[in-house]
Amino acid sequence: MHKISLETDIMDANEEFARENRDHFKAHNVAVVNFMSAPGAGKTSLLEKTIARMKDDLRIGVIEGDLMTTLDADRITALGVPAYQITTGSVCHLDARMIHNSLHNFDIEGLDLLIIENVGNLVCPAEFNLGEDLRVMVFSTVEGAEKPKKYPVMFHETDAVVLNKIDLIPYSGVSLEELERNVREVNPEVDIFPVSCTRGDGLDEWTQWFTERISALRGKAEAASV
């Protein structure tokens, strides 16, 4: 993000909207997850696979962030799940105010899980709290094993790293072991899930973890509201 004198004010304003979002989410007992990645890492593909496996048990809604087009929201809607597209124009991330405003048009009443798919960008989205409960980062293994070192912020700020496109590993010259080691160097406690959205590898383990985390988040919220 841009280092300017008003940066603190911008981040303070974002935190204020994030707090309001969080209160709104809690009041509706909806778990909220922020999915982040570089462009083309496979966030939407992962969501398609994940939602298909979870939608019979959970009422899911999705907010999509993109500079342009409703392509991603169309893919989610095709699954029979409500989706709302935020088009940011030239803005390289979602912020809490955009989410706040979208909630005037997108009804979360009755949802168990709200998924926010951020703009494809390996840098800025990690700096903007949206009021979410959980952060998941998707990384395409073919982008290179050294990337956690070069772009540590998002790897550090996430609860899980999904390493997608492992089906391309044999052709890419990338070492999955080196990549995992570099992820752990930046974030020793993070949960790592190597997957192939096209071939299906690793999706069982990922979906089980994700389902359990959502269940725990909603249980905690229900207990707190008693």
Next chain:
Amino acid sequence: MHKISLETDIMDANEEFARENRDHFKAHNVAVVNFMSAPGAGKTSLLEKTIARMKDDLRIGVIEGDLMTTLDADRITALGVPAYQITTGSVCHLDARMIHNSLHNFDIEGLDLLIIENVGNLVCPAEFNLGEDLRVMVFSTVEGAEKPKKYPVMFHETDAVVLNKIDLIPYSGVSLEELERNVREVNPEVDIFPVSCTRGDGLDEWTQWFTERISALRGKAEAASV
């Protein structure tokens, strides 16, 4: 980039530094090229291949932009070409002031060609004029054929699009034809170079185009200085 009330001032200040950079570059008759891409598209790999083919005929220097590490500058220095690493911390792009400041530490005297490798980000770098003569964008074909539609700004603002990793096309499910069509839809006049940096496909065509453009830029500058 962040839409705030001071945006105009930030961009005005950037343009002022960009003008100074451009004057400085022109005074030294050095052609300057800004390489941009998402993380992991292969900018540094392309530069390694390109520089190896051109360095006997041109005196080349490189300024590298990354959030962290000197990994990319180390790769360039290994080619026997001077490189200077700007580490931006959490800033998602290079701006003209960073380049301006780096010129206090990196001597362009005697260079024919200065290559600037921007921070890996498909959004913000395109909005910051660095004072360069030419823009080249690298895109990894496996990131998906629809990306030009979703991230049109950089595709629109570049002089050439290098489509890297075509060796992975057969395994990726991406259509090169559809990708090229989407690039042309955003930027009908742009030059497109499908390449594989690992296998070598397309590097002759790309290097020939690049060499000719650099030669034309320097010829023009020399003619103007007479």
